[in-house]
Amino acid sequence: MTTTADLPGRPRAGAIGGPATARATCVLAHNPSAMTLDGTNTWIVAEPDSDLAVVVDPGPLDEAHLAAVVATAEAAGKRVALTLLTHGHPDHSDGAARFAELTGTHVRALDPALRLGGEGLGVGDVITTGGLELHVVPVPGHTADSLAFHLPADRALLSGDTVLGRGTTVVAHPDGRLGDYLDSLRRLRALTVEEGVETVLPGHGPVLEDARGAIDYYLVHRAKRLAQVETAVESGCRTPQEVVAHVYGDVDRSLWPAAELSVRAQLDYLGEHGLI
Template sequence: MRSTRSHLPDGGEWATSRISERAYCLLCPNPSPMTLDGTNTWLLREPASDEVVVVDPGPLDHAHLRAIVSTVESWGARVGLTLLTHGHEDHAAGADEFHRLTGAPVRRARRAGGDDDLGAGDVVRAGGLELLVVETPGHTSDSLSFVLPAENRLLTGDTVLGRGSTVVAHPDGDLEAYLGSLERIERLTASGEVTSLLPGHGPFVADAAGVVAWYREHRAQRLEQVAVAAAAVTPGVGEDLADAVVRTVYADVPREVWPAARLTVLAQLEYLRTHG
């Protein structure tokens, strides 16, 4: 991986990391316990093409949006298409403004609305670049991932992160759907169609199969822990069952992520109620 630094017209500075021949990452400066180092905006370009596909322009951060445009223009190219992995603010809130800046169409999951939006098996092409759409709901109901067949890479949004595990954002997120999405990605790794991951947060993942296997094992372990805790804990004053389970099962994680853990616990409790 190689990083380069460039300058905005207003004097700002940003870093672009080249991951491969076609994939570049521009990190949004929005770090937090939920976004890790920040949101990864992916710039995808067929070598020597004058069109770039941007995946997840990020939050409504005007400096970051300008940095994306300036980076693309520094290559002598233009943004031909914008894709969204899902609708969470840290990935998608800047999409409308980015459309105004570039004129490029913005495409997202079909269930998010729009006549020509994306569903499983769709193929997206721009500037000679080809991406295959994979529906990966669970983190949210509208989560998509994109296979870059030329490099056997999968852009995963928040479905699989570069570090740590993700949130199943109940009630929009659903654990059964999420487990199905992990199985879908695992099939892609088993077939060799996907060997590495370009996540929405955290570093590039070279061993896609290993990370997805860990995700499945980790989710099964957490689900068992939640089942045991739900049968044993007594909520304290001002708590409900989910709060008490978080306090018990997620005692090993920082308290600032407990609100997110609570969403996942709610999804896990719903799954347990459904599946006994």
């Protein structure tokens, strides 16, 4: 779930679909919308010399898309051996059960309700299927169950909806919390400094080639929005809807319901910190 305004100052993004790094290939789902951008990015991740692959976010329950993911892996000489979920929103997870049937794989996720025959995922876990090394990074905020996956060999991060290829993401109140989200962004920024992460492979939108710049932009953008919400309250806005109209005038009105989720999360944050 996203907001889609193309805002100034974003780092340059690459193309959508196809190989993105030496180990990661995107198959774009045919579910474009205001909330999913061009569609959901399903990622096939594998070592170049291995015949086993991991799929991250099978996407919606779309038989043609799921078949395309399997076919793309097979065309590269890979068999899908494991399925992972970044979070439980339907555009990422609804196809997981059917994809597990097609591939005979387990589905691993943070939320126990989303797991199928597999273990959970948490901080410190490392996926090693087929020699691949994927580090699990909890990133709550967009949702409580959000995860990212660090791919050290490619200096890349599969970010789910925490960082997008275009626009900014929704803090999906009440499940999503702004304080958690800001902490998660700082955690991801630390990976760009300490682990050399350069590339963001997002759940929606094109690949971002400047991971640190993208995350810095998100942090600045959130700080500005938070200040705008605080100013709106001080100027007399009393309901989330009034704050949305005051703050999100630069966003298409069709996205105002999603913006309201973020506003509610921002209001909670400001209240918790005694700022309103």
